[in-house]
Amino acid sequence: MSLKYARRSQVICFTILAAIKACNILFVAYMIKIMLNVASSHSKDVMHLVRLAALTALGQLCFMLSNFIYERVKMGIIRDVNMVFKRANLQYLVDQGDPDIKNGLSLMTNDLKQIETNRITAQLDMIYQGLTFIGSLAFALYNSWQMTIIFVVAMAAPAVVQIFTSKIITKKSKIWAKTNASYTQNVSDSLNGAQSAKLYNVRNNIVVRATHSAQNMENALRNMNLTQAWALELIYSAAELFCFIIPCTIGGIMMMQGSLSVGTLFMMVDLAMNFITPVVTLFNEFNQVKSTVPMWKKTQKALNYEAIENSEKPEKFEGLDVEHLAYQTKSDKHTIFTDVNLQVKPGEKILLMAPSGWGKTTLLRLMLGLKRPVEGKILINGENVTGDWAKAHNYFSYVNQKPFMFDDTLRFNITLGRKVSDEKLKKVIHLAGLDELVKKEGLDHKVGEAGNGLSGGQIQRIEIARALLSGRPILLADEATSALDPNLSFAIHETLLKNPHVAVIEVAHKISPEEKAMFNKIVRLNLCEGKKD
Template sequence: MSLKYAQKGQVALFTLLSIIKACNILFVAYIIKLMLNIASSGSHDIVRLLRLTAIAIVGQLFFMCSNFIYERVKMTIIRDVNMVFKRANLRYLVDQNRTDIKHGLSLMTNDLKQIETNRITAQLDMIYQSLTFIGSLGFALINSWQMTLIFVVAMIAPALVQIATSRIIAKKSKIWAQTNADYTQNVSDSLNGSQAAKLYNVRFNIITRAINSAQRMENALRSMNITQAWALELIYSTAELFCFIIPCTIGGIMMMHGKLAVGTLVMIVDLALNFITPVVTVFNEFNQVKSTVPMWEKTKRALNYNIDQDRERKVHFDDLRLENLSYITSSDKQEIFSGVNMDVKPGEKVLLMAPSGWGKTTLLSLMLGIKKPASGKILINGQDVTGNWDESHDYFSYVNQKPFMFDDSLRFNITLGRKVSDERLYEVIHEAGLDELIRKEGLDHQIGNAGSGLSGGQIQRLEIARALLSERPILLADEATSALDPTLSLAIHETLLKNQKIAVIEVAHKISPQELDMFDKIIKLNK
């Protein structure tokens, strides 16, 4: 039940307002009954009719005001529950850190919108419709239990139709969810790959690929919507035949034999519409809820997922040792490297050299605790932290070849939202060589998508500033300057390697002699 994530007070208020809204139907039906009975009695009591009209007007004004509040509370619940789901899914997706983001993008956009429309809203409507059914049925029983019983028995037919169609809708929904995820990824690929598409004159191919994906998604959506539409039409047609035409025929016969007043018959028919229509609507809403099952399962997983609170742990660093490390891939069981030993002291600058494909990035992942070696140990301050992300990652900052930049300000991209004093921030800006950029643009300058407003060197320096701001004792640099020109590469290395506060472990396969002289140790891994 999605509504358990709403505030209990809001749900209680919504239920109360739903009861009042349902009473509106009973009020109108009762007034119509009284008016028709007066009109058909031959008394010509116009004053009494006008009095009932005045009561009806005042009553409707009251119900109108109540319904305004009902809609406001309903929209507030939808908003609040949506935020719970968005927060939970974002926490889960960020913590999982998967490279394949298409399902995550689809979940955060299309899937959550489907859950809002077809689950949260549907469940709120089901509360109101259920209360309408109970109120209308009870009032109808009081006025004519025979006719009410006929209408109730007739409701079995649309219920059977709903049960038969719900499984088909759930199956169609699952197909749509998959094609929608594929479509989201293809659109993302098309936009991110637009430069390559223009360069190699293959724009039409890339566009066609995305359009074909969109066609598959739209076909699946059309199929799901058609299934829902014909299921609803079948339910309504069955309801009209069994729940209206047949009972009204019986009611007409009873009225002809003087067993039913015209006002009572009209009222029962009106109430029947208001305890049959809610039932049909609830069946339809139930089908809508069923259509969200694949999306809901993902959200439930996120809601039940526990993530530790972020905390910045200050650590003391004396020594990092790698002892006889080897690594074997989990997919094809291939040994990437073996017998790796290394010792790093505070402030030491170490260069690890090996050709492309040796496994340098994998070695850094082992140090961080992201992966586990096939054999060997990683010790920090003498403590075994092998494969232990929680214990090891607070010792490291990381600079890679293609740092990720948020579409936000320079300040956010350096601090990543952490609260930092201006004094400390400007100290890091100076150490990273960003003084000129900040002086020219200001900390609130928006850098654009993926840092499109910055040069490659500026992006690297922003990544370095992030690392320095974290005050972690070891900086891992993964081919950090391989995409930069020699002059800029040298400048970046001077920034990193002349900082005595941190140890640096850099992996590279190509570096200039001048840069080599800046390192304390050079280890050729392939030898």
Template sequence: MSLKYARKSQVALFSFLAAIKACNVLFVAYMLKVMLNIASSGKADYGRLVGFAALTAGGQLLFMASNFFYETTKMNIIRSVNMTLKEANLRYLIDQNSLDTKDGLSFMTNDLKQIETNRVTAQLDIIYQSLTFVGSLAFALYNSWEMTLVFIVATLAPAGVQMITSKIITKKSKIWTQKNAVYTQYVSDSLNGAQSARLYNVRTNIVKRAVGAAGDMETALRNMTLTQAWALELIYSAAELFCFIIPCTIGGIMMMQGRLAVGTLVMMVDLAINFISPVVTLFNEFNQVKSTVPMWQRTQRALNYVQKDDDYPVDHFDGMEIRDVAYVTKHSKRQIFEHVNIKIKPGEKILLMAPSGWGKTTLLRLMLGIYTPSHGEILINGEEVTGDWYKAHNFYSYVNQKPFMFDDTLRFNVTLGRQVDEEQLLMACHEAGLDDLIQENGLDYPVGENGNNLSGGQIQRVEIARALLSGRPILLADEATSALDPRLSLEIHETLLGNPKVAVIEVAHKISDVEKAMFDQIIVLDKVKPA
């Protein structure tokens, strides 16, 4: 149940306020009974009738004030649960490190909203409707157990309808979830590929592709919503026939036989409406909850996921060694490379050269512990860390060919939200060659989406500043300058390789002779028995 992720005090307060709100139904029904009995008594007791009317109005004002607190508490619970679900799912998705973002993006933006409206809100309404049902039923039993039993038996009809339709709704919701994920990805593709679409005059094709996915998504949404609407209509129709018309007919017969007073009959009808209506609403809310089952099952994985503290202590670095490492892909069983042997000392600069497609990035991922080699071992400080992300990755920083920039400030992109000493931050930026940018714009300068406000060289320098600020002893550079012009490439290498405190392992397939001369070792990987 999603409400267990709200504070217990909030749920308890909500239940108390829901009980008061449910009593409103009983209060109105009872006052209606009293006022009708006064009116039908044959006595012109106007003062008593008006007095009860005034008492009813005053009571309604008090209930209205309580309902304001009820709605506020309800919204606070929804917000609290939503924040818990969003945080858990985002943490889980980030830890999974999936390269395919479409599913995660769709889930975070659309599926979680469905859980909010069709699960969290529905479960809160179930609490209120259940209290209303129990209170109305108990009060009805007290006044006429015979009529109450008639109404209870009559509720079996809408219950049967709900049981039949719930499975269909769950199936429809699964289809909608799948179609929505595809639509989200196609829209993302369309926006990111807009420049190519305009260049090659294929805008219509790109729009058509996304619109087609939108049509499939909307059709799936319509089918799911329509199924829910049809189910609700069937439930209401069954309720009107079996829970209202037939019981009221029986009540009329009892009144004509003198076994039921007119005020009691009207009160019973009013109570019946207010304990049959909750039952119908409960069935509809259960269907709403059913529609979120696929999404909730996925959220459960995130909520049950325990994030491991991966801040492995690194107090020194004596060297790293790769011994006779080979790698075979898991799926195709293809050998990428074999017999790779590398040693690096503190502060040493090593260049690994090989043509595109050799597996250089794979080798870096083996060092980080993301992948496990099919043969061989990797040691840091003489300790084996083969395939152990927890132990290995804290020794490395990483510079990509295309670093990711957050749509935030320059400060955030260097620190990644960590609290760091301002002097350390400025020193890292200085060593990365960001002084001119900071002097001109400051650390709170917004870099824009994908770093659009920065040049390619500045983006690389931000990535280098991140690496240097981390204080890790080994910097891995994956084709870090291949997308830059020769002048910028040389400047970046001067920055990367000029720091004596950091060992550097760079992989590249093309680099100038001037830049090669800056390295302590050059290892040509395609001569190491590639597959």
């Protein structure tokens, strides 16, 4: 149940306020009964009716104030539970690091909104409707148990309809979830591929592709909502026929026979609608909850996920050893490389050279513990860390060819939200060659989406600053300067390689002789092994 992720005090408070709100119905029904009985008793005491009406109005005012608080608490629960779900899903998606982000985008936008509307809100409403049903039923039994039994027996009809329709709704919701994920990906593709589409004059093709996907999604959503609407209509129709018309006819006969007063019959009809309507609403809310099953399963996976947080900085680094490493793809068992050997000492600068497509990035991911080899092992300080992200990754920083920039400030993009002293930050900025940029723009300068307000060299320097700020003993550089001009590439390498306290392992397939000269060791890799220059 979604509400277990809300604070217990909130749920208890909501339940009390929902019970008070449910009593509003009983209060009005009871006051109407008294007023009708007084009116039908041929009494001439008009002021009695006026006093009863004033009391009813005063009671309604008190209930109204309580209902304001009820809505505030309800919205607070929805907000807080939503934040629990969003945080859990974000944590899970970030930890998984899936390059195909369409499912994650769909989950964080449309799916979670469906869960909010059709699950969290529905379950809160079910609490209120359940209390309304119990209160109305108990009060009705107290006033006329015969009529109450008639109304209760009649409720079997909408229950049968609900059972029949819930399975269809679940099936329709699965189709909608699938088409919505496809639509999200197509929109993402259209926006990311906009420049290529404009260049080759195929914008219409891209728009048609995304529009077709949108049409499929909208059709699936329409079918799901239509099924829910039809189900609700069937439930209400069954309720009106079996739970209202037939029982009211029987009540009318009892009144004609003198066994039921006008006020009591009117109150029973009002109460019946208020313990039949909640039941019908409960059936509908249950269908709403069922419609979120596919989305809820995704969120449950995130809620049950336990992130292993290992942020301890290594006390020392004595050396990295790669021994007889071999890797195969999982899908087709294709061998990428075999028998790779490498030794890295503290502060050593090593260049790994191999042709494009050799598997250099895969080798770095093996060192990080993101992948596991089919043969061989990786040792850090003599300890086997092969395929163990938790043990391995805190020894490494990483400089990508295309670093990701957050749509945030320079400060955030360098620190990634970590608390850093001004002195340490200033030192890292200087080492990374960012003094001029920071002086000109300031640390609170917004870099824009994907860093579109920065040059390629500035982005690379921010990535280097991130690496240096981490203080980790090994820096991995993955084709870090291949997209830069020669002068900028040389400057970046000077920044990367001049720190004697950091070991650098760079993979590249094209680099100038001047840059090669900065490394302590060059390892040329072929399909079978590593060979040293």
